[in-house]
Ligand SMILES: Nc1ncnc2c1ncn2[C@@H]1O[C@H](COP(=O)(O)OP(=O)(O)OP(=O)(O)O)[C@@H](O)[C@H]1O
């Protein structure tokens with residue numbers, strides 16, 4: 001257990017060592033970013049949109065009790081940006097992207113493709129791990145804001161069914177109570193989530209055990225551990241931003 | 247059946263690999279127990295041995311994929327365990343490693359597989375030079391028609407050949423073949439054996455060929471040796487190695503023909 005933690009620690013240290021050293025794998029990073037976005041875009045759009053609708057619908061009665069339905073846009077805006085969008089995006093990416101990184105690297109490990117890279121004088125850690133972790137770290141924050149946007153769209157659809165409102169009016173009132181701190185906090189959180197998901201998938205895949213069941217295990221634990229860590233980080237991040245707010 | 251133009255006295259040539267007193271254990275299991283081995287310039291050295299005796303471990307140590315516990319492994323005049331990351335990469339360009347299961351990158355086409363070592367290590371090549379290099383190694387393994395296929399579309403024998411082609415593209419001085427004929431039908435085996443000899447002549451490589459296939463050993467080996475209980479027995483011709491009273495060698499020989 002402690003030895004495992006030590007190995008994880010070493011893996012992370014190695015990442016930070018390699019990421020700054022040339023040669024930079026620009027092309028591979030771009031390719032991976034595209035993969036990450038491509039894999040999760042459809043599911044994220046759907047989930048974000050539905051969450052927007054449902055959350056608005058559910059919140060309406062409680063706000064109506066206080067005659068405060070006009071707060072709805074800003075409530076939704078805050079909830080989406082602070083928590084829902086980062087968390088949804090991270091969980092979906094952990095499922096779609098984390099598992100496929102785990103499975104892909106796992107099968108490359110098992111079939112000696114990683115060894116083959118190493119002996120053809122390519123640093124497989126850099127080519128495979130660094131590029132994937134950077135890709136998730138860059139792409140997941142972008143996807144997070146995209147999710148927030150799609151969520152707002154869903155929310156607008158619901159609001160428009162009940163009230164006379166223009167889209168621009170809705171957007172501006174939902175963004176009204178969002179502070180700079182919210183945006184910074186969410187961005188940092190999303191970066192952390194992205195890093196975590198990429199790291200977990202790569203670590204599991206890179207250290208997958210021999211045999212085909214090793215690949216399945218790598219994919220599976222990438223998702224489970226990835227989601228678990230995302231939740232823990234979410235709790236910690238909420239505590240920390242709370243300190244900043246007060 | 248014997249190899250044509252077998253090299254008679256490779257010992258008189260320059261040494262390209264020198265292994266002395268090499269030890270390697272995994273946990274309690276002592277796999278290599280004080281191994282000594284020499285590989286001479288442009289010879290084919292066949293390493294025989296039962297499954298699990300540490301043949302793959304040996305060549306993985308030679309290529310720096312595994313680290314030895316003790317002993318020295320000198321490749322092209324450099325001690326492997328003392329090299330830093332960059333020097334090791336430099337040296338690896340001269341070592342071709344053909345994997346037991348080919349280890350083709352299955353997300354890439356044959357062309358991309360072959361180009362990969364070039365793109366990574368010879369950044370200045372033009373597209374034309376790369377194409378030429380790819381075509382010439384494909385020609386060497388006579389698989390020109392597969393250039394745009396994915397590895398999953400190839401047969402086992404074809405995968406082996408493409409794997410060998412991929413290691414040839416950097417024109418290595420040393421070739422390490424891990425079970426080149428394992429899992430192939432007898433005719434394809436003969437083709438692969440022929441290819442190994444062709445590579446030796448065309449690319450002037452010094453090779454270690456790991457196998458438990460005696461036909462392969464006979465047809466490709468200039469010298470032959472056998473890994474038994476973590477050490478090499480006599481190194482010599484096929485007859486010299488098998489003309490022995492050692493029960494372990496005899497049973498290996500007989501088992502091969504029962505199969
Ligand atoms: N990375 C490793 N970790 C732990 N044990 C290993 C490792 N690599 C090899 N071994 C052990 O070392 C022994 C020798 O393995 P090796 O792969 O060299 O056998 P081999 O002679 O190539 O056999 P085969 O003909 O089946 O390929 C095996 O018992 C294996 O369990």
Ligand SMILES: [Mg+2]
Pocket residue numbers: 301302303346424425
């Ligand atoms: Mg082996």
